Amino acid sequence: MINDYQTQKTLREDYDVCIIGAGPAGITLGLRLAQRGWRVVLIEGGGHEYAPRSQELYKCSSSGLELYAEETRLRFLGGTSNHWAGRCRPFTPSDFAVQPPGELPGWPIPYAEIEHYLPAAMDIVDLPQGKDFQALNGGLKGGDFEGDRFLLSPPTRFAQKYATALNETDGLDVFINCNCVDLEFDKASGSLTSVQVSDYDRHRQRLVAKHFILATGAIENARQLLNSQSLSEAGVVSRDGLVGRCFMEHLNIDMGTFILGEGQDTGTHQYYTTDAFIAEYHAGKGNVTTSVLDDVRTYGRTAEVKYFLENLACEMGVASKIAFIANFSCPGDGVIGTMIEQFPNLHSHLSLLDEKDALGVGKVNVNWELSEGDRHTIKCIGSELAKQFAEMGLGFVKLHDFVYDTAVPLKIQPHAHHMGTTRMAATPEFGVVDRDCKVFGTQNLYVAGSSIFATSGASNPTMPLLQFALRLADHLDEKMKSTRKAAV
Numbered sequence: 001m002i003n004d005y006q007t008q009k010t011l012r013e014d015y016d017v018c019i020i021g022a023g024p025a026g027i028t029l030g031l032r033l034a035q036r037g038w039r040v041v042l043i044e045g046g047g048h049e050y051a052p053r054s055q056e057l058y059k060c061s062s063s064g065l066e067l068y069a070e071e072t073r074l075r076f077l078g079g080t081s082n083h084w085a086g087r088c089r090p091f092t093p094s095d096f097a098v099q100p101p102g103e104l105p106g107w108p109i110p111y112a113e114i115e116h117y118l119p120a121a122m123d124i125v126d127l128p129q130g131k132d133f134q135a136l137n138g139g140l141k142g143g144d145f146e147g148d149r150f151l152l153s154p155p156t157r158f159a160q161k162y163a164t165a166l167n168e169t170d171g172l173d174v175f176i177n178c179n180c181v182d183l184e185f186d187k188a189s190g191s192l193t194s195v196q197v198s199d200y201d202r203h204r205q206r207l208v209a210k211h212f213i214l215a216t217g218a219i220e221n222a223r224q225l226l227n228s229q230s231l232s233e234a235g236v237v238s239r240d241g242l243v244g245r246c247f248m249e250h251l252n253i254d255m256g257t258f259i260l261g262e263g264q265d266t267g268t269h270q271y272y273t274t275d276a277f278i279a280e281y282h283a284g285k286g287n288v289t290t291s292v293l294d295d296v297r298t299y300g301r302t303a304e305v306k307y308f309l310e311n312l313a314c315e316m317g318v319a320s321k322i323a324f325i326a327n328f329s330c331p332g333d334g335v336i337g338t339m340i341e342q343f344p345n346l347h348s349h350l351s352l353l354d355e356k357d358a359l360g361v362g363k364v365n366v367n368w369e370l371s372e373g374d375r376h377t378i379k380c381i382g383s384e385l386a387k388q389f390a391e392m393g394l395g396f397v398k399l400h401d402f403v404y405d406t407a408v409p410l411k412i413q414p415h416a417h418h419m420g421t422t423r424m425a426a427t428p429e430f431g432v433v434d435r436d437c438k439v440f441g442t443q444n445l446y447v448a449g450s451s452i453f454a455t456s457g458a459s460n461p462t463m464p465l466l467q468f469a470l471r472l473a474d475h476l477d478e479k480m481k482s483t484r485k486a487a488v
């Protein structure tokens with residue numbers, strides 16, 4: 001049943017599981033666990049629709065590369081699935097087997113641990129069962145790039161698709177406009193005892209449960225942990241510890257342009273680095289999309305220059321005109337876009353600020369940084385693609401200087417894939433959650449979503465994070481069953 005916490009303060013006292021955040025991860029976990037017979041409460045900070053009073057709670061500052069952290073997340077029922085694009089690509093065994101460069105280890109589990117959840121995750125995002133992830137085009141000769149294999153979800157809007165289930169599943173209480181504002185940890189038992197929830201009038205209440213799952217997205221998952229005074233007093237979280245560290249994005253880089261070879265196909269092509277490429281260059285993975293511009297908005301650079309000069313006196317925005325002319329791509333030119341893996345890096349991190357939001361939760365600063373390893377990946381992908389493209393006669397590539405010259409500042413955009421702030425590791429020295437997604441140093445606090453990613457690969461994160469959510473539901477179900485058996 002979906003209740004509005006702003007007007008209905010009807011929380012119960014006997015929940016088995018409290019899930020914080022009703023995006024793809026939280027909704028999946030809530031339904032799965034309630035369907036297994038557990039008493040579950042799913043709390044969502046936003047309402048049924050977008051509202052500025054909720055969205056403003058996502059405001060954060062940025063001291064590194066610009067992340068657009070407020071614009072690339074949505075804070076209402078269904079979370080960011082309300083505007084995701086639906087591109088799905090599964091992880092592969094090598095994502096889990098290859099160690100990233102540097103001090104930090106990769107995944108502490110093999111791919112097999114989540115592989116068997118793929119059909120269920122595909123079903124959740126409405127991908128046809130049994131349909132393989134196929135490449136729409138072939139690879140490049142030379143063995144470094146194969147055709148990328150992906151499928152497109154409609155895209156599934158979780159709040160709409162699961163509206164009836166959220167309202168009618170026995171054992172599931174959903175509260176909207178119900179914000180988690182504090183996590184209350186008891187050092188003696190090593191357990192989270194409750195969370196403080198708040199409506200928009202700052203009316204606070206204690207919500208008690210046996211187990212808790214944070215599913216508020218990668219920035220907020222870390223923010224909630226950093227904000228909890230009781231977790232920091234107990235030493236579970238510390239400001240210079242790993243919570244909030246290793247923030248990763250997929251690197252969205254305009255690599256340059258190309259002129260299509262004589263008689264070549266004008267369609268868009270998507271390539272993906274092969275495992276052989278990763279092994280040879282010790283680089284990260286990446287998707288490269290090549291497309292020919294067919295959007296003819298003008299009749300060429302000279303027409304623009306003529307118009308510009310004719311209208312110089314009355315035109316505003318001279319700087320943008322000059323930039324347009326300088327960067328003009330002729331119709332028929334090709335552009336090269338990317339979605340590239342970023343390696344885990346301690347310097348790319350979130351930190352808690354003294355300033356509080358309207359509900360009294362500490363705000364965060366995001367310092368998104370790239371490492372030398374990331375620049376190496378960009379350079380290898382760009383230069384090998386350019387070579388192989390030319391060798392096959394597909395076209396002539398002109399890379400931007402920053403691709404191969406690391407002294408030139410990089411032009412980069414985010415992909416809105418936030419990952420890695422509560423990374424999974426075998427030991428607390430290298431991560432925040434263990435193999436079961438449980439926060440190290442606690443008995444009953446779990447994390448769901450792409451914040452647990454130890455490495456990011458170059459696969460879109462939502463379907464894989466659903467595989468992990470399904471695995472966590474199975475783990476908790478087993479754990480709670482054995483606790484109940486032991487108590488009988």
Ligand SMILES: Cc1cc2nc3c(=O)[nH]c(=O)nc-3n(C[C@H](O)[C@H](O)[C@H](O)COP(=O)(O)OP(=O)(O)OC[C@H]3O[C@@H](n4cnc5c(N)ncnc54)[C@H](O)[C@@H]3O)c2cc1C
Pocket residue numbers: 020021022023024025026043044045046071072073074075076077078079080081083084085086087088178179180181215216217218220415416417448449450460461462463465
């Ligand atoms: C424009 C865009 C396009 C995208 N396209 C793709 C794509 O093609 N493929 C892909 O795989 N991914 C894509 N993504 C990423 C995708 O949207 C996310 O991976 C996914 O939504 C993450 O799910 P989540 O449940 O972990 O977090 P979210 O969807 O962010 O949900 C978190 C939920 O927690 C709630 N919440 C936050 N704080 C609190 C609090 N204190 N108390 C209670 N509730 C709280 C929020 O309101 C929200 O409902 C895209 C993202 C954007 C922005």
